[in-house]
Amino acid sequence: MQRLIPILTILLTTLSLMAQPVITSEVLPRVGDTILMASDNLPEGVAILGDGENQSWDLMSLQSAFTQKVATQTAKQGRGRSPFNSKGVLMQEMNGVNNFYKTDGHSLSLLGSVGLDPMNIGVQTITYFDRPMQTVHFPLKYGKTASNEGSFSFKVAVDDLPKDILYTLPITPDSVRYRCLFKQEKIVDGWGTLALPDNTYDVLREKQTEERRYRVDIKVGSLPWQDITEGVDDPKIQNTQVSQSYHFYSNETTSKVAIAYMKPNGVNPETVFYTVTDPNSTMRTANGRPDIYAYPNPAIQDVRFEFSNLKPSNYSLKIYNILGVVVMEEKYDLNGFKTVKLDVSKLRKGTYLYSLSDGKGKTIATRRLMVIRP
DSSP states (O other): OOTTTHHHHHHHHHHHHHHHHOOOOOSSSOOTTTTEEEEEEEEEOOOOOOOOEEEOOOOOTTSSSSEEEEEEEGGSSSOOOSSSOSSSEEETTTTEEEEEEOOSSSSSEEEEEEEOTOOOOEEEEEEEEEEEEEEESBBBTTTOOEEEEEEEEEEEEEEEEHHHHTTSSSOSSSSEEEEEEEEEEEEEEEEEEETTTTTTEEEEEEEEEEEEEEEEEEEESOOOOOOOOOOOOOOHHOOEEEEEEEEEOTTTSSSSEEEEEEEETTEEEEEEEEEOOGGGGGGEOSSOEEEEEEEEEOOOOOEEEEEEEEEEEEEEEEEEEEOOEEEEEEEEEEEEEEEEEOOOOTSOOOEEEEEETTTTEEEEEOOOOOOOOO
């Protein structure tokens, strides 16, 4: 019996190691690949708990109105002239940002991006990294750790700054430059199965913790750039920004299976991007144009309104009855993708129209909403 104990220990250890997935470079996106993704910007009742071996993460309750096609292209194929290496790889993220990478066949390193600014001010800009930032390196194994340190910067014309941001500056400049020093810590802290709305995957989970410290420079006339960080009345500037996210990888898909950006409590996600196997699992396929969609429809009480591909602006969401009278109206400061929830339980059952318009009064879309009562 005593002889069997070491043998059983070895067998159990071997089986445990065999069960642990090792993610290879085969999952790296290649030019010509198209990935189907969706996002839940209001994931309710979802918790991401448990690290270690043989975990089970249940994200089947995620909801999204839109499936988006994320294509991998060469930098030359992007719209407009690329400010980055023409031999790089271009991937458009779910928020519409074009990220430019270089790859050596085993890793992806971010060169920079074109689109919505990293601080989420709501302006379109070009972001440059001081040196390529390695986002992932394969193979990925349970227990693997990595760290990144570096900086990036982007410029903003004063006319493009929102007024509430402009008012925080001590003087009115000709242009503004934001610089960010960041530090990332990564650890593959778990493996197991991940259940999404239309599929289940064997995955490795990588936990990422990031710290960002921003500096603000201004340009006035022909004078050199001046650092005015200490005089800027903005918590995002004066305080170190700490964020946490979980990245799930599987050999069954290209790129990541899911990314969960966490709330400060570290348990509940604020936003989840996830792979879609069947486009019919969502209600529509995003066409790249600004859009809005409501679900469930027909609705009894709560309705989720999902906005997609919106340019930064103040928007008005209105619900009309069949006589054209506004019965509900909400205003939002939006850009990119977002989901909001409204309570329609006080509306009488029947047919309504919902409409979204931007700050200039231009209507983005108008659709029908049915309200029913049990």
